[in-house]
Amino acid sequence: MNFNLPFIPERPEKPRQSGLTMVMDKGLSLREAEDFCEVCTEYTDLVKLGFGTGLLTPKLKEKIKLYQQAGLKPYFGGTLFEAFVARNMFDDYRRFIADSGVETVEVSDGVLPIEHGKKCGYIESLAKDYVVLSEVGTKLKGKEITHEQWISWMQSELQAGAWKVIAEARESGNIGIYKEDGSADCDLVLDIRKHVNADDILWEAPLKSQQVWFIKLLGANVNLGNIANNEVIPLETLRRGLRGDTLLNFLP
């Protein structure tokens, strides 16, 4: 920090197990990725190349290397994994990610129905070579799952080797752990927290109101994801009580 204010929540040093921030890159140029790293490296842990953008942006390997050299973990959004699996091309996906240079991978079934045992098989297989993020929760309205499924799937995916489980919210923040108006499904979140270790969960929280809600409920070092690249610094001010919404929360 540019000035050492007291009573600012401590943030763990990187690489860390909690207080993670996962950012969504929807197609930044190399220079924009450099700009991002200049300002946000210290406050960011994971960079998701959102949905299937990884197939479309040029200079992909250079961008992946750029992020890694800045101390970040870039990885492809789960939708890309699903696009390969939907075509029965899991082995090709392994080759593609190996060739790209990433060291982190996401396994999800947000749109494509995958039998849960099979999903855990993918996690187990990939966990031998990669840091695995697995995502629980559907992207599709009408396919919502029960609290019991949320909890038992998170538990079994962690057991299968996932480093963290991601709680789905999409880029828009209106499904999964959120209601259609973007407010959190409080009962669901509390239920999950009762049965799954806090540090093991990364909550997608694209909207400021959602970030504030989670920080007030679970503290400055809650793991949050789907943060827009220009919202990392504002999020960090929330975590540290340097923004109106949390300014009074961390004072003695």
Place this chain on the structure above:
Amino acid sequence: MNFNLPFIPERPEKPRQSGLTMVMDKGLSLREAEDFCEVCTEYTDLVKLGFGTGLLTPKLKEKIKLYQQAGLKPYFGGTLFEAFVARNMFDDYRRFIADSGVETVEVSDGVLPIEHGKKCGYIESLAKDYVVLSEVGTKLKGKEITHEQWISWMQSELQAGAWKVIAEARESGNIGIYKEDGSADCDLVLDIRKHVNADDILWEAPLKSQQVWFIKLLGANVNLGNIANNEVIPLETLRRGLRGDTLLNFLP
């Protein structure tokens, strides 16, 4: 693409007649325009210098040249045309655009009432020297036009020499072909489609929900416009079934 996945909708090669993406530049710097071109040139056809921003941004001619050298068609938003015509300065507008170096021009009456025969006259006149985009639909609530007017005006403007007709939605996506809540006016769109050639229409669709709706209704190569500069890659993932919303739509 960075990997050749099967069952991805084919996109026509540029320069193309369908599958167009038109982007809104609201005042990018030269370097930001370069960044845009690095990532998005392949997926973009038209760059609108939105509303009257063309009068205010510095290094205008350099930016226009930069876009043209990247294989894009930059042009001034129709509001600038209307600002000149409202002052009885159409000849000055011709001089201004000739001097600027653009090869594409928009004719619209989104705010300024222009008698329709006169509008077609402008189109005819400009079409001798430029690629003309003409826009149908008002920007003003309470001035909405009938289905018959939408259709017959589109037809006569194409006949007058417009390369494509643009269906108005504004940057906000809540007027013209959309209802106030941003959802599409389905009856209107289907009615237009019955009477006007699909490739001749460019639908303004600034919101993701609108892009998804049009791709599902009219296919991957529907012409879409008013896309924010950082939403071109996400839109391209929608067109190719590489995002949750359309992942299952193009599979066999």
Place this chain on the structure above:
Amino acid sequence: MNFNLPFIPERPEKPRQSGLTMVMDKGLSLREAEDFCEVCTEYTDLVKLGFGTGLLTPKLKEKIKLYQQAGLKPYFGGTLFEAFVARNMFDDYRRFIADSGVETVEVSDGVLPIEHGKKCGYIESLAKDYVVLSEVGTKLKGKEITHEQWISWMQSELQAGAWKVIAEARESGNIGIYKEDGSADCDLVLDIRKHVNADDILWEAPLKSQQVWFIKLLGANVNLGNIANNEVIPLETLRRGLRGDTLLNFLP
């Protein structure tokens, strides 16, 4: 302007007392700040390093100098002032801002309750060395103040030495002078205008609808703030009647 159109509202030359635009920088990199200056310097007066971001972004002094050399007044958001005062560290705040190189400072009580006489004391003290912006209005729902308080506090803060008083709206534009749906509290604004000099007030207006509303009510040269960095050029088109919303408003 790239073309001298008649009937465009005149804008005062910088440095100016009215027609101010205040921009919110939420964590731009140096290069992004350069890009901003290339395009927007002529149209911008003040750059707020929003909330407590000033403590978190690297190369802070270089950025402050960069903005100053471009003819802009950078300053720290009032929340940072409040974060120091909440810790009884006002003297440290003075040292921090002196060291940073800024020449402008904001005094606010948007979240932290500060007795009003004491707030005016801070303004008076800082006004000896700095251009002072003071902000009236709470960031917290349920803490809204009466019209009489708005007016008398603005008056006494100006008397204490504030250059301008800022009318609070937050980044989201749904509190203070706005209702929860973002529409302006018309009675309040008109009441304030009756008792406080127009040029002395800077209205926060992050949403386009709010900018349009103020320009139509108070003219092209109303002071507006909390503008996103990529919305300065669009705002300038509104001020000059070069966008649909105001195109017809300044014609003879």
